[in-house]
Each structure stands twice: as C-alpha cells, then as structure tokens.
Amino acid sequence: MSDSSAAPTQYTGLKGWIEYRLPVFSFMDHELNHYPTPKNLNYWWNFGSLAGITLVVMILTGILLAMNYSGDTKLAFQSVERIMRDVNGGWLIRYIHMNGASMFFMVVYIHIFRGLYYGSYKPPRELLWMLGCVILLLMMATAFMGYVLPWGQMSFWGATVITNLFSALPLIGEDLVIWLWGGFSVDNPTLTRFFALHFLMPFMIVGVVVLHIVALHKHGSNNPLGIDIKSKKDSIPFHPYYTIKDLYGLGLFALVWAGFVFFSPNYLGHPDNYIMADPMVTPAHIVPEWYFLPFYAILRAVTFDIPLGLFTIDAKLGGVLAMFGAVGVLFVLPWLDRHPVRSASFRPIYRWAFWFFVLVCLGLGQTGALQPDEPFYFILLGMRIEFFGIHSVVFAQLFTVWYFFHFVALLPLLSKIERAKGLPKSISEPVLRPAGA
C-alpha cells in the first residue's frame, strides 16, 4: 500500500518520517542554508545573535537561581548569600546572571545604535524595529525587577524611587502605586510579585524575539551599504558563512563576559546592594544600574513645572513623561526619519548627527551617575575633565533637549534637505561609483 507516510522528500529514514509530519528539517534548511544574507555585513551585525544567546544564558542561569532563591523579604538577602557560599557552583551561576544583565544591555544598545547608523528601521523593516523596541521595554522591566530580588539597599530604594514615579500620574497615580506595591510601601508583597514577573517576562521576551526574527527573515538583513540585494552575487547563505562569523564573535563576547564574572564580578554593581534592605536607612546616593543611567538623567532633567494653558504638568510628571518618551520616540523613528537613503555612510550630515547623538547618550549616562547639584565632569584616559563647575543637571537638561531635538526636529529636517552621496549600484559592485566610505 503506497501510503503517504512514505511520501518523497529529500529526507529519508527517521528524518523523512518526521519531516513529513513536522517540517522542521526543511524549515531549518530554508532558514540557514537558503536564507540569503548580504555578503557585506560587518561585525556590528554580530550583536543580534549575541543578544539572543545572552537571553538564553539568562534564562538558564535564572532558572537555576530560582531553584535556590526565596522571594520573601526575611529570606531573600540570605538566600542569595547562601547561593554565593553554600550552593555548589552558586557563585558562578549568580555572577553569570548578574553580569549577564549588563552584558545583555551592552549588546542590545550596540545593536540599536547599529540600526540607527545604518537606517535599519526604514521600510520595509519598521515592524522589525518596533518589535525590537518592545524587547527593549520588556528587558528594562525584567532587569529592574530582577535587581530588586537580592533585597539589598539599592534593590529596595531603587524599587521605591521607580515605583513612586507612577504616583505622578494624575487622578489614578496614588492608587496605582499602592496597587503596584500590594501595600503601602515596597514590602513583601512587592518582592513576591516582582519575583513572579521577573520569572515570567524573559519568556515574553522570547516570544517577541521570535516575531522579531520572523520579521527579519521576511526581507532579510539590512547591510552597511543600506541597499537591497539585487542579484545572487550580492548574497551568501547564512550557513556556514554567518554561523562561523557569529561563533567567532561569540568567542570574543564570552571572553569579555568571563572577564567580568571571574575577575571583577562586582565592578558594574553598587556596593550598597551588599547591605540588606533597610527601610529606615536611606543610602547617601540612590543610583540605578549603569544601563538605566541615561533614562534616569532624563527623568531628573525636568526640574520645573510645564504650564500648558488650562493645566500644568508638574516637574515630576514631566520627568516621567520625558523618560518614557525617550523610549517612545524610538517607536516612531521610522516616520521621523524619512530620508530615502538608509546607511549613514552615504549621508554626510546624518553621520555627524549620529555620532553627536552617541556622545549625547554617553553624556546622559554620566549625568545620571552624578548628583544633580554636583559639577559636571567625566573621566577620560585618567584625566578628570570639568566644565567650569556647571551643575550636572544643567548638562542633563541640554542633553535631554538634544536627545529629543535629534529625533523630532533634526531627522525630519534632514529627511527633506540632506543630499546623499551616490549609492553603489549593488552590493557586489560598490566600487563602480565613488561611494562615501
């Protein structure tokens, strides 16, 4: 009987049997071997796969931690220390997870700036970009709640400061905060729910990452020239070319991560988080983890009420709106920058604007680390660079203004007036015309 279970496929034996019922092999073959990838991707294109791998490592180490962690205010701090001291390999798991959060943001930030430079958010990749923004938001929420779990002083006070922000919302604010806390301050119910959510959200991220990749594979990767694939000559199969390149990048990345884990595991953290949370003692400076500093700076930059005719946005609400707006504006970027040329390599003005924007973001990070009334400075090559004693909040305000100016004014303007350099005919013949880079 010629039953269809033996239907011909290119796969035989067990593989063929499975393939006929669940087309995993053709799917993998399609996505890896026949997925055409521009052949000119540079190393900035490694960071997407690094982010994915980091997510997997975070989930694995996180599950192992969760097996030994107690989400109760009386036990949380001690349970983390038990992981560090008494659980076999516990210190390794925890340090991988703890530094992994920093590595994750580092990789994702580079990934985002790559997109900004090469115009990866432009048609037809708007949804791909927006899904990335959703991932960023979910990551921020996940990391924020994870940082609360060890129940150190910064955990507690960071949670208090950030959840309190919601009280700025008109009408519902106060009630909302009590609802978030599950009480009248950050306390046991807050910790318990943060643990539940911190466990859940990474899996939501996985879901959005899948969509992100589906969207990516629809039109394929952008590339440093920002032009579409025109012929077979422009592309190579993902496997083995980019699998090996990604693996090599992974090796370098693992070296950096391991360097922190084994030799400076607390370099990126704050010493106060090794003091158990104490609601009666406020730390001298409450600072978030480095990856939130630019947003923290924007939050604190709004020091004045904003009158809007009939009603006024007070400083606190203004700060909150600005902070969320800083991520929100990324969502609409594809409609702010409508310049037809993707890659900054062919946009002489945008290229400057981009690098200036990078510096502004670094500047925001530095102002986020300083006290508002502290003179602004930064350290470069061991030198302390000061700016005539001007308070850091002033710089935070300037940088914040530029952050938004860049997106809502400069990019729309450049879309209209910037004359791009001649684009190459195709990826494989970029030298035919004098290209920008």
Added chain:
Amino acid sequence: MNLKKLTAPLLLTLCLLAPIPAQAAGGAIVLPEYEWSFSGVFGTYDKPQLQRGFQVYKEVCSSCHGLTLKSYRNLSDLGYSDEEIKAFASQFEVWDGPNDEGDMFKRPALPSDKFVPPFPNKNAARAANNGAYPPDMSLIIKARPDGANYLKALLMGYDPAPEGFELPAGVSYNSYFPGHKIAMAQPLTDGQVTYADGTPNTLDQMSSDVTAFLAWAAEPEMEERKQTGVRVMLFLIVLTGLLYLLKKRIWSSVH
C-alpha cells in the same frame, strides 16, 4: 572601516574635551592603595594571615560586630582542624528545640551553626553602643567601595581632629569615614593582640590581617573563582583563535 570614517567621532570628541582637565576631585576622600595577597588575577589568601586576622576579629571586633553569614565549619578554609573548630564553636550557645517535652533549650554551638552574633538584635546592639549600630562584618568588604583599602585605612585613620572640628560626645574623628564622625572608638592600637606565630602586633599589621580575614569572609569563593577564571580565559582564547582561523578559511572564497 577606514580612518576617514572615524574623523567625525574623533573631531567631536576633541571639541568636547577642550575644557580644562582638573586633577583630583575636590573634597572627596582618596583611599591609600595597600598591597594585598588577594588582589590581582592570580591573588590568593595567605592562610597564616587569615588566622591572625581571625584572632583579631575574635579578640577585638566580635564583641560588637557579628559575622552571621559564616558558619563555624567555614573556618576549615583557614586551616583549622575539625577538633579546633568544634572546640571553638562550643564556647557559644545557641537556642534549639523544641525537645520531646516541647521546650526550647540552649546548647553549645556546633560547627554547622552560624557565628553567634554578640547582640540578640539591632536594638540591643544600638543600646550597647550609644545608639550607633555596629554592622555585621560578613560582607563589609563588598559593601564599601574599594572595601579592603577602605577598611584598613579606616582602622588606621583615627587621626587627631583638625582644629575647630566639632565632635559630639562618644564620637571619634576618622580621616576615612564619610563625614569623619564615627561612633566606633578606635578599636585597634599597637600591641592589642598577641600573635602566636610571633608576627609583630603593630596597628598596621593587625589592620592588614583583620582586613584579609574579612575579605575572605566576604568572598570565600575568590581563589576558586580566579583559578577557574584563568583556565576559562585560556580555553576561550584558544577556542576563539581557532574559530577565527576557521572563519577566515570559510570566508576566503567570498569576494
């Protein structure tokens, strides 16, 4: 990436650097840099030093500061025998129970018990120390910026107060304590403990020793971590090198 591409970022950086470089932060306390056997990539703990530091902790600090994240059994890391640890632990009493009659009872501590703190709770600790709380020492090295250097500097930093510096009663001047007003009277002075191994018991020596002991208390995994780290790094370097060669070979056909 060619040099021309980098001109924009470089020029921008230079413009922003124009303002005057200044030296040290005004007002901030600068900690001295001491030598530690446990610093650096290959750092290890010096066991005789940890034992001396434990002695200082035991004879001086432990009357005020707990070490509640450590168990007595952890002392085997310092080279003490099971017998010595048992004997040491049994000097302390812990609550246990209920027994068959349903009563809680006190018994001598076992090696598996956590270090018994000097005070039953925070309030008792404050009451005995003029309202100031002597923090637990288990994590003190990790809980202060540059912890080891800070602790040694703190113990040696009981300098005379500058003229006109107001000190409330029961508070000492300390050059390295934030705000300089510390509610802990100078705990260590020259000759305070007598070392069995004949090491000179200077303030400097005892401060180093107790700091090393507390560094171990905070990071007992440090030696294993760094040794594993060296092996992991070597492995990753070789692996990454091979991956690089493979990458070059696979890509050599792409033009």
